[in-house]
Amino acid sequence: MRLIGQAILLALTMQLTVSAFADDAEDNDIYAEFLEDGNPAEFSEINGEELWKTKAGPNNVSLEQCDLGKGPGVVEGAYVELPRYFSDVNKVMDLEQRLIHCRMTLQGLTQEEATKQPFSKPGKASDIEPLVAYITAASKGMKMAVKLEHPMEKEAYEIGKKLFFHRAGSHDFGCVTCHSADNKRIRLQNLPNLLDKKQAQKVYATWPAYRLSQGEVRSMQHRLRSCIRQQRFPNPKYASDAITALTMYLAKSADGAVYAAPAIKR
Amino acid sequence: MAKPMRIRAKLKGDHVEAKILIQHDMETGLRKGSDGAKIPAHFIKTLTVKYEDKVVLDTVMGIAVSKDPFLSFKFKGGEKGGKLTVTWVDNSGDTRTDTTAVK
Numbered sequence: 001m002r003l004i005g006q007a008i009l010l011a012l013t014m015q016l017t018v019s020a021f022a023d024d025a026e027d028n029d030i031y032a033e034f035l036e037d038g039n040p041a042e043f044s045e046i047n048g049e050e051l052w053k054t055k056a057g058p059n060n061v062s063l064e065q066c067d068l069g070k071g072p073g074v075v076e077g078a079y080v081e082l083p084r085y086f087s088d089v090n091k092v093m094d095l096e097q098r099l100i101h102c103r104m105t106l107q108g109l110t111q112e113e114a115t116k117q118p119f120s121k122p123g124k125a126s127d128i129e130p131l132v133a134y135i136t137a138a139s140k141g142m143k144m145a146v147k148l149e150h151p152m153e154k155e156a157y158e159i160g161k162k163l164f165f166h167r168a169g170s171h172d173f174g175c176v177t178c179h180s181a182d183n184k185r186i187r188l189q190n191l192p193n194l195l196d197k198k199q200a201q202k203v204y205a206t207w208p209a210y211r212l213s214q215g216e217v218r219s220m221q222h223r224l225r226s227c228i229r230q231q232r233f234p235n236p237k238y239a240s241d242a243i244t245a246l247t248m249y250l251a252k253s254a255d256g257a258v259y260a261a262p263a264i265k266r
Numbered sequence: 267m268a269k270p271m272r273i274r275a276k277l278k279g280d281h282v283e284a285k286i287l288i289q290h291d292m293e294t295g296l297r298k299g300s301d302g303a304k305i306p307a308h309f310i311k312t313l314t315v316k317y318e319d320k321v322v323l324d325t326v327m328g329i330a331v332s333k334d335p336f337l338s339f340k341f342k343g344g345e346k347g348g349k350l351t352v353t354w355v356d357n358s359g360d361t362r363t364d365t366t367a368v369k
Contacts, residue, residue, distance in 0.1 A: 035336070037272075040334035043287075043289045043334070121300055123297075123299045215333035215334060
């Protein structure tokens with residue numbers, strides 16, 4: 001957003017004259033204030049609601065009977081309890097896995113069709129991103145409350161935790177390499193310490209997010225995929241159980257956070 | 267197809283603060299898709315904001331403005347309940363007009 005960019009630069013310059021030592025947190029707050037009421041994720045939420053209610057697929061039905069964990073059709077509050085165990089598939093699923101499941105079972109799409117475009121690309125919009133925006137927005141203001149009661153939920157959490165600390169690859173990196181200390185950054189990006197409860201809460205409660213650098217609402221799947229790439233690991237399979245496990249670990253670390261996404265970020 | 271804007275206008279002391287969020291791809295014509303072909307240019311050329319019958323902002327926009335533009339500005343002389351009308355026209359001739367009342 002170049003227009004905004006200029007305005008922010010101006011604001012930052014002004015801020016710096018007041019305090020030459022304005023820290024990153026303050027700058028980020030100014031950034032947030034500037035973008036108040038300017039989050040295009042709102043449009044994604046609206047588009048997603050339309051997609052949710054539109055009949056589609058070989059069965060020509062909408063997703064309105066999709067059970068996201070709180071009963072068929074209940075969208076409100078569903079996201080703050082995800083990932084969770086679903087008895088109909090005897091599996092722990094995150095939001096996107098569950099969406100794929102519903103598109104296949106309700107709408108009759110094949111797996112390939114249901115996962116064709118998980119992320120928008122230039123000129124090619126994803127239908128999953130807006131659905132995710134709509135569903136997550138329906139949990140705004142609620143507290144993160146992943147249950148971790150079922151043995152498979154506990155197992156997913158433990159696997160996710162292991163993955164977080166697992167170091168490997170050409171640089172011997174793990175999530176832990178970049179996200180386990182305070183006040184670190186790469187280039188100009190602050191690296192949140194995800195082992196710190198407060199920071200983990202703030203981070204998790206603000207995903208998915210409209211990314212100004214990409215002009216799209218990006219899901220947790222996308223965020224983790226980017227970080228796994230930064231870690232020099234092979235690309236994970238979209239909506240794989242490993243990503244769900246990692247998400248479970250992060251979601252539980254954010255327990256109690258007031259959910260505030262889709263947010264707007266760099 | 268032109269999609270609706272989100273307009274907020276609030277009286278703050280002696281001025282109205284207007285915030286306009288627009289849905290538009292603002293394609294520069296310089297990007298390539300995954301198939302290697304250029305994505306055709308598609309961007310807003312002009313945007314006008316009227317308070318009642320008076321133009322309070324008249325802009326020429328181009329490809330330097332980002333996707334989903336967000337404009338925020340202030341003007342004097344507005345009152346609660348007054349009508350703010352925003353219109354844009356893009357390079358394909360598509361246009362959109364939305365209206366809101368000052369709060």
